[in-house]
Each structure stands twice: as C-alpha cells, then as structure tokens.
Amino acid sequence: MTSPHIRVAHLRKYYQVHEKEPGLMGSVRAFFARRYRTVKAVDDISFEIAPGEVVGFLGPNGAGKTTTLKVLSGLLYPTAGEVNVLGFTPFKREHPFLKQITLVMGQKQQLIWDLPPIETFLVNQAIYEIPEAEFRATLRELDDLLELGPLIKKQTRKLSLGERMKCELAAALLHRPKVLFLDEPTIGLDVTMQARIREFVAEYNRRHGATVLLTSHYMADVTALCERIIVINKGCLLYDGDFRALIERMAPYKVVRLHFERPVTCAQLQAFGQVEACDGFTATLHVPRASAVEIAGQLLTQLQPDDLTFEDPPVEDIIRDLFAGGLEPPPPAMQPDAPAALQLSPRQTTP
Amino acid sequence: MRWIRAYLALARAGWASVLEYRAQIVIWMSTSLLMMIMLAVWLGISRAGPVSGFSSSDFVAYFIVGWVVRNLTAVWVSWELEYAVRSGQLSPALLRPIHPVHKEIAWHWVEKGFRMAIVLPIATLALALTPGISLALDLLSVVAFVVSVFLAWLIRFMIDYLIGILSFWSSQSTALSTGMEGIQLVLTGTIAPLALFPQAVQDVLRWTPFPYLLNFPVEIVMGRLSTEGIASGLAAQLGWSALGIVAAWVVWRTGIRRYAAFGA
Numbered sequence: 001m002t003s004p005h006i007r008v009a010h011l012r013k014y015y016q017v018h019e020k021e022p023g024l025m026g027s028v029r030a031f032f033a034r035r036y037r038t039v040k041a042v043d044d045i046s047f048e049i050a051p052g053e054v055v056g057f058l059g060p061n062g063a064g065k066t067t068t069l070k071v072l073s074g075l076l077y078p079t080a081g082e083v084n085v086l087g088f089t090p091f092k093r094e095h096p097f098l099k100q101i102t103l104v105m106g107q108k109q110q111l112i113w114d115l116p117p118i119e120t121f122l123v124n125q126a127i128y129e130i131p132e133a134e135f136r137a138t139l140r141e142l143d144d145l146l147e148l149g150p151l152i153k154k155q156t157r158k159l160s161l162g163e164r165m166k167c168e169l170a171a172a173l174l175h176r177p178k179v180l181f182l183d184e185p186t187i188g189l190d191v192t193m194q195a196r197i198r199e200f201v202a203e204y205n206r207r208h209g210a211t212v213l214l215t216s217h218y219m220a221d222v223t224a225l226c227e228r229i230i231v232i233n234k235g236c237l238l239y240d241g242d243f244r245a246l247i248e249r250m251a252p253y254k255v256v257r258l259h260f261e262r263p264v265t266c267a268q269l270q271a272f273g274q275v276e277a278c279d280g281f282t283a284t285l286h287v288p289r290a291s292a293v294e295i296a297g298q299l300l301t302q303l304q305p306d307d308l309t310f311e312d313p314p315v316e317d318i319i320r321d322l323f324a325g326g327l328e329p330p331p332p333a334m335q336p337d338a339p340a341a342l343q344l345s346p347r348q349t350t351p
Numbered sequence: 352m353r354w355i356r357a358y359l360a361l362a363r364a365g366w367a368s369v370l371e372y373r374a375q376i377v378i379w380m381s382t383s384l385l386m387m388i389m390l391a392v393w394l395g396i397s398r399a400g401p402v403s404g405f406s407s408s409d410f411v412a413y414f415i416v417g418w419v420v421r422n423l424t425a426v427w428v429s430w431e432l433e434y435a436v437r438s439g440q441l442s443p444a445l446l447r448p449i450h451p452v453h454k455e456i457a458w459h460w461v462e463k464g465f466r467m468a469i470v471l472p473i474a475t476l477a478l479a480l481t482p483g484i485s486l487a488l489d490l491l492s493v494v495a496f497v498v499s500v501f502l503a504w505l506i507r508f509m510i511d512y513l514i515g516i517l518s519f520w521s522s523q524s525t526a527l528s529t530g531m532e533g534i535q536l537v538l539t540g541t542i543a544p545l546a547l548f549p550q551a552v553q554d555v556l557r558w559t560p561f562p563y564l565l566n567f568p569v570e571i572v573m574g575r576l577s578t579e580g581i582a583s584g585l586a587a588q589l590g591w592s593a594l595g596i597v598a599a600w601v602v603w604r605t606g607i608r609r610y611a612a613f614g615a
Binding site: 070073076105112124 | 356360364446611
C-alpha cells in the first residue's frame, strides 16, 4: 500500500484575537487593556489523503477550511497535532517540499501585477529550476488545456478575473506539483469559466496523478471533481467519506415533479410519497430512493400525469442541512403511506 | 548557478517593471533634488569665503557626488514588505522556494541601473564644467568609492528591511520609515557636509551608521580622507552591514513565526 500524500492527526489551530468595543472610548480602553479571546479555527481534525485523490473540502464561511489549507501548505504552524505532506513537515517550508506543492488562493495572487504573466512564468522557471525543455512542454500543455493564447503576453492588471485565474493556475502548476491545494479557485468566475477550470483540474489530476484538496462554495465544483469529501464546521470534522454515500444518507429520497391536465388532490398524492408542493395541476413529491422507479410506475398508471420528472435533491440543500444539523444517524426507510415517515427529511429531523 | 539564474530572472522582471514605472521613478528621483537646493544655499553662504574649509567648488563636488550616492542608495523595501503583509500577498511569496527578500534586492539593483542612466551623465557634465574641482580618481579611491557605495546601500537596505519586518507586529511601520528618512537627511550629511558639524557631534556620529551612508563615500572621492581613514570607514561599514544582516535574519525569523501564528 502506498503511503498517503497528506496525513493530518489531531490538528488544532487556535488564534488569539483581541476584541475592541466600538467608538473612541472603546479604542482607548483597547489601547490600555486589550482583551483577548481564543478562536478555535481548527479543533482536532484528522484525515489522510492518498496519492492521486481529489478531495473536496466543504464547510460554511469560517469553518476552518482555509486555515487547514494554510497549515498544510506551510503558511501557518499548528497549535497542536501532526501534519505531514509528502513526508515533510509543512511549516518548515523546506525548498524540496515547496517545489512539490502549490497553493492557489482565489483571492490572492502571485502574478506580477504590472507585467504580463509570461514574466512571472519565467521567474518561476528560474526559482523552481525547471529545465528549458520541460518548461516549454509544460507551458504548451497548460496553454492547450487552459487556452492561454495571447493572454500570457497581456499585462496582468488588464486581464479579466477569469483570464487572470487561468494564468494564476498556470503559474502555480509550471513546476508540476504533486500536491495541489486549491482554495476557492472558481470564486467570482462565470459559469463557463468555472466549468473550464473544473475540467482543467480534472485533466491535470488524470495526466499527472496529482493529489488535490479543493475548497469551493460552488457545489458544482465538488460534484464534478470529487468522489470523496471532507466536511468541517466550526473547526470540527463532520464527515469524511464518499460523496454519493453522503447524499444517499442525508437525502434518501428522490424529487418527483408532476404535471397534470386534470386536477388531482393532495390527498391522492400522499399515498405515493411526501408531498412538498401541490396546487392541483403541478406537484412535487419526495419518494424513497430505493422504490422510486416502482412508485413512478404506479403514479403513471393510477394518476396519469402528462409529465413526470425525477431529480436528485439539490446538493446545496443537503450540505446546508449537514452544516445546520450535523450528521444524523441514517433514518429508517421512508414508507410512502406511513404518515410518520413524512417527517424523515433530514431538515425536519434535526432540531 | 541556481542563484545567478534566479537573480537574472528576477532582474529581468524587475527591469520590465522599472520601464513600466519610469515616470514614477523620475518623480522619486526628484526628491533627491533637495541636494541641489542645499547646494544653492551653501553656494550663497560660501560666496563670502570658505566655510569650515569648504570652498564653493568643494560644495559643488560634495553635493553632486552626494546626489549620485543618494540615488544609488535609495531603498523602499519597508513599503513593499508592509504592503505584502497587510494585503496578504506575502503568503504566495513565502510558498516559493526562494526567500522573498531576493526579489526586493534584485529589483532595487535594476532600478539603480535606470537611475544611473539619468544621473551619471548629468553629474559628470556638472563636475566637468565647474572650475576648480579636483577629485581623487586614482584606482584605490575609485574602488574604495564603489565598495563604500555598495555597503552604504546595503546598510540602508537592512535598516529599511528591519523597519519593514516590524509590519509583522505593527501596521504602522512605514511611519517609522518616514521618520528614519528625516533623521537620515540630517545625520548622513545630505543637507550639509558632516565636516561642518561641531566636532563633538561628529565624534558621536562616528559611532552610528549614519555618516557611512553618504558623507563617507563622498569624502573618499573628494580626497578628504587618508588611506587609514578610508580603511577604518570601510571596516565600520562592513561591521554595520554584518550587524544589519544578522539583526534582519533574527527579527525576520521571529516575525515570520508570528505571521504563521496569527494570520498568514
């Protein structure tokens, strides 16, 4: 068995922040007697990531995602716990370590603001000691995947946000890092550009077998790229495992949308599943995942809707439920005609 | 070899940036015109006769050479560092396999190249056209001058770098940098040759880094120093440089730990 690329054991990162009351008096008081409060940005989390894995790192704002990425890349040193990336202790920032990783932060940049990206690329070639032939090959490949084209010769400050992000990624990957930490790489980008960046990350992972740990607020990034997710909230680990399994556990139902030519009553529909909405002509039902096809058949034959669609529940909702209520034990199977089972949506089971 | 390549690449990018900011650099350079104003003042005073042994042509030589030295030793690393810390741009820089200070050093050097392209022809012409100027242009003096200017730059860079590192603790380190600039104007001999200061003040100043930042290199070329004077001045510069490098190294290590603890 290969050893993991990333190993985190009981990581804690606490900050001391000083509190200041508003106004002039508050400032004066803060000047003479600062009051400090400990913020537990990360509080005892452990996980391992194998070589080549693409893992989504989810959590609401302030959950501790960026802090963890900064600890893993070596920008922050941990308050307690063990962190090991590629066999190195990150916060020592040894050059052989730095040459094998990269951290892309959607809101920070390494491109030299007033110069075209190619200037930053050339600087990186020198400081990462990339041989000329390899540099050219990598640049060609990145150009091919990201369609950089003329962008690399345009002043960075004149690039659009999406164009700049593409060049940031290129600059961050010229040395072909084995481990990629991507912190909100698609933030602020339009849908097309988000998709392009996603495809690129997936392709880079395929071609180079790189390990990727990615945070994003866009669920599409995570669904497209990650089989495994790690969810944290308030510095604590909520879930670590298969993404699909989580969805099935948090939302053991499918969403059925119906449209009728002749009106039906809500009572008629309740026999088939949990009624979410119903106005006589259109209706939305939650039906158990396992018997969804069977129920659809019954609906078609008994109520004869002129349109019926199946959907997975929105991932955003599932994750929101997880953030709000944590991970509940798997609920019992939902029975279509048992009134008690109608209460089983995770949103309703959590206080 | 790796270092040479890295510095060449950084210098290349620095040069492109210098050309981008050429107008701004010319404006920064104009702050050194203060020395030309001081020259005019001292020429007015010395019209009646030499001041403490400084004739009118001595003043011309002092301030023109001083102007060159001031341009060659200009530093702004504290501003860069303060901005990098405040904006968070230091974080990506720390993750590259080269210390962030090397980029600053490389960029300072190429900027000096740009300044010299403007300053040197003007200074040479002014010195050549002023009657009665005699400079010490023997090999020893010229080499000593070049070395002393480099060391003067190094000391100023380290002082400013130390101020910049204070950004890890305070968000107002550039105020300190401005204050330091004011002190340096007086104590380095920028507004008046230190030879005109009372002897007691000169004796005290000798134990500070300030005379070695401008007054000392200028006096080498003016031929006002004995070989022993040059040697002891260079030794003092080396001492201050070494102290600056060690202090910067220690304070950086402490500061970066704080940065890593509080919010990279």
